[in-house]
Amino acid sequence: MRREKPATLADYAPLAFPAIMLSVFFVIPFGTMIAVSFFQRQQGGFYTPAFVFDNYERFLSLFFAHVLGFSLMLAVMVAVCCVAIGVPFTYMLTRMSRRAQIAWMVALLSVLSLSEVIIGFAWSTLLSRTAGITNLLVAIGLMEKAVALSPGFPAVLTAMVYQALPYTILVLYPALVRLDPTLTEAARTLGASPLKAFFTVVLPALRTTILATLIMVFIFALGSYLLPQILGRPQHWTLSVLITDQAIYQSNMPFAAAMAVFLVLVTLGMVTLTLFAGRKREAAI
Amino acid sequence: MRKTFNPSISRRTVLGGTAAAIGVLAMPSILRAQDRSLKVGVYGGYFKDSFDKNIFPDFTAASGIAVESIAEPTGEAWLVQLEQAAKAGVAPADVSMMSQVAMLKGQSTDLWAPIDTAKIKNYDNLLERFVNKYPDGRVAGIGAVAWYITLVTNTDTYPEAPDSWAALWDPANADKLGLLALVSNSFLLEVTAKTYMGGTNALDTEEGLNKAFEKLAEVKPNVRLWYRDEAQFEQALKSGEIPMGQYYHDVTGLAAADGHPVRSTFPKEGGIQDSGCWALSRASEKVEEAHVFIDYMSQPEIQSTLSRKVGTAPTLKRELLDLTPEEFASVSSDIEPIIPRYDLYQTKSDWLNQKWTELIVG
Numbered sequence: 001m002r003r004e005k006p007a008t009l010a011d012y013a014p015l016a017f018p019a020i021m022l023s024v025f026f027v028i029p030f031g032t033m034i035a036v037s038f039f040q041r042q043q044g045g046f047y048t049p050a051f052v053f054d055n056y057e058r059f060l061s062l063f064f065a066h067v068l069g070f071s072l073m074l075a076v077m078v079a080v081c082c083v084a085i086g087v088p089f090t091y092m093l094t095r096m097s098r099r100a101q102i103a104w105m106v107a108l109l110s111v112l113s114l115s116e117v118i119i120g121f122a123w124s125t126l127l128s129r130t131a132g133i134t135n136l137l138v139a140i141g142l143m144e145k146a147v148a149l150s151p152g153f154p155a156v157l158t159a160m161v162y163q164a165l166p167y168t169i170l171v172l173y174p175a176l177v178r179l180d181p182t183l184t185e186a187a188r189t190l191g192a193s194p195l196k197a198f199f200t201v202v203l204p205a206l207r208t209t210i211l212a213t214l215i216m217v218f219i220f221a222l223g224s225y226l227l228p229q230i231l232g233r234p235q236h237w238t239l240s241v242l243i244t245d246q247a248i249y250q251s252n253m254p255f256a257a258a259m260a261v262f263l264v265l266v267t268l269g270m271v272t273l274t275l276f277a278g279r280k281r282e283a284a285i
Numbered sequence: 286m287r288k289t290f291n292p293s294i295s296r297r298t299v300l301g302g303t304a305a306a307i308g309v310l311a312m313p314s315i316l317r318a319q320d321r322s323l324k325v326g327v328y329g330g331y332f333k334d335s336f337d338k339n340i341f342p343d344f345t346a347a348s349g350i351a352v353e354s355i356a357e358p359t360g361e362a363w364l365v366q367l368e369q370a371a372k373a374g375v376a377p378a379d380v381s382m383m384s385q386v387a388m389l390k391g392q393s394t395d396l397w398a399p400i401d402t403a404k405i406k407n408y409d410n411l412l413e414r415f416v417n418k419y420p421d422g423r424v425a426g427i428g429a430v431a432w433y434i435t436l437v438t439n440t441d442t443y444p445e446a447p448d449s450w451a452a453l454w455d456p457a458n459a460d461k462l463g464l465l466a467l468v469s470n471s472f473l474l475e476v477t478a479k480t481y482m483g484g485t486n487a488l489d490t491e492e493g494l495n496k497a498f499e500k501l502a503e504v505k506p507n508v509r510l511w512y513r514d515e516a517q518f519e520q521a522l523k524s525g526e527i528p529m530g531q532y533y534h535d536v537t538g539l540a541a542a543d544g545h546p547v548r549s550t551f552p553k554e555g556g557i558q559d560s561g562c563w564a565l566s567r568a569s570e571k572v573e574e575a576h577v578f579i580d581y582m583s584q585p586e587i588q589s590t591l592s593r594k595v596g597t598a599p600t601l602k603r604e605l606l607d608l609t610p611e612e613f614a615s616v617s618s619d620i621e622p623i624i625p626r627y628d629l630y631q632t633k634s635d636w637l638n639q640k641w642t643e644l645i646v647g
Binding site for chain 2: 041043046058063067121124128129130131148151229230233234235237242245246249250251252255
């Protein structure tokens with residue numbers, strides 16, 4: 001099949017529906033948000049249309065820089081953990097029998113059906129002192145007495161990795177299934193151990209996929225606001241938590257919008273940088 | 286803002302509630318075949334269900350006015366909707382149950398129609414704090430429901446009930462407390478002022494507020510959980526995971542009655558009393574019916590029914606009510622309550638919010 005460039009207006013017609021949906025449900029709300037971020041906040045009231053930079057000014061402080069830094073760091077760590085677990089797991093999954101693959105996929109997809117609230121409460125129970133997993137360790141004699149593992153940073157990270165891992169695997173799976181098995185076979189014939197073949201042949205062949213997965217999980221994790229609240233202490237609250245506070249509890253829409261716009265800009269910047277770095281390395285090889 | 290008695294509610298359901306409320310607005314009103322009717326906004330969930338079951342049918346029978354109850358979203362979304370509708374001359378609800386901060390914000394745009402106190406027979410019997418007035422003395426709202434936030438403990442961990450809010454500061458309680466996460470719903474500045482600074486008037490000046498923040502910072506090492514979601518703390522309190530904190534008196538009482546090892550104590554400085562008002566939108570044309578409704582709701586018998594059936598604290602003086610001491614104790618206390626400084630959350634909200642967030646996050 002030859003791919004032809006669309007010539008007439010009618011050729012573009014199939015694009016109309018997605019284009020309309022995208023503008024109605026993404027472009028317009030996002031534009032409104034940008035507009036609101038410049039509005040004047042009326043303390044003790046609502047907001048009035050204006051063009052002021054107050055909301056951005058308030059955000060530019062050491063305090064919010066810390067919160068933003070933490071949110072980015074958390075999202076990067078979630079992405080790295082997910083990929084570090086997801087790539088070897090998916091690689092082994094693709095080497096399994098068809099039946100086993102289906103069973104694993106169904107199990108993973110069922111995790112996706114859980115809401116963030118359920119995941120948060122389940123982990124807070126699992127990590128609690130009174131009913132948590134440390135009680136099991138006490139029962140088999142590995143620990144002296146049960147301790148609380150939540151709230152804390154490890155708890156937040158664990159739950160967020162748990163939540164993002166199915167997505168990671170679903171994104172990695174097609175690329176790994178299509179990976180030519182003769183590549184590893186060739187490496188093995190030439191004397192590489194399975195581990196060495198994985199690191200020197202499989203991983204480099206998947207570089208683009210891994211980069212794309214890292215970016216996807218990073219963005220996914222950046223929007224999380226329930227898990228840090230349920231499983232973290234206040235210093236583990238992400239910028240998304242503070243945006244929610246402003247929008248819902250303080251009814252300070254302009255400031256919430258300004259923070260959200262800032263978060264989007266920083267995210268786009270980081271993604272661009274990552275892609276740029278990836279391309280540069282590719283060119284260097 | 287209180288997501289009352291509905292422990293499973295999440296922010297998503299609040300948003301869903303907003304959507305539902307908008308849906309209600311868009312639908313033509315379906316009324317029963319009475320000539321007179323009134324649209325009443327009530328917090329969605331537990332409150333609306335209880336009012337629909339225990340209160341509104343009797344009111345219609347007594348007054349001949351049909352009530353169409355509307356589920357309000359919590360938070361300030363309802364205030365925004367009322368405000369925008371009033372600008373267009375429409376009232377999505379005639380009478381609404383509004384939080385105190387929302388009352389003050391509505392006052393700033395004259396949203397509330399003044400209430401003619403001569404038509405409220407029990408006006409003089411209302412506790413003064415349940416009458417919400419404009420600065421010029423017009424009455425903007427009359428107390429609808431009230432509830433207490435008290436000092437709660439797990440009885441297994443604390444065989445003896447604490448008797449003062451000072452227990453929150455006790456170094457012995459390190460990493461044991463669950464407190465509300467927002468300055469505007471925890472009212473801990475008021476608690477600090479009442480416990481250590483001689484009363485909430487100490488918060489009049491910025492200096493006083495800074496002092497309260499400083500004192501409050503000492504509580505931080507004791508706090509295990511700053512919660513927004515009520516279910517999260519209630520669960521942890523019952524299991525003893527987090528054995529002390531601030532929580533709603535009525536819900537804690539219900540949990541204790543169910544056999545959970547929890548208790549609610551009115552500290553000697555008083556429980557925190559929060560409340561909602563009945564307020565009439567200036568766009569409403571049902572001024573007469575609204576007064577009949579508010580008058581009906583302010584009767585001693587109805588206030589007693591509310592305490593028994595809905596679990597709210599009465600807005601009238603205690604001696605007028607036929608509640609038994611046990612019934613009264615399950616919803617209220619004779620100890621003078623700590624009344625939140627709602628005015629501060631209107632005039633200084635951004636400053637307070639910023640200081641507070643920096644205090645607990647930093």
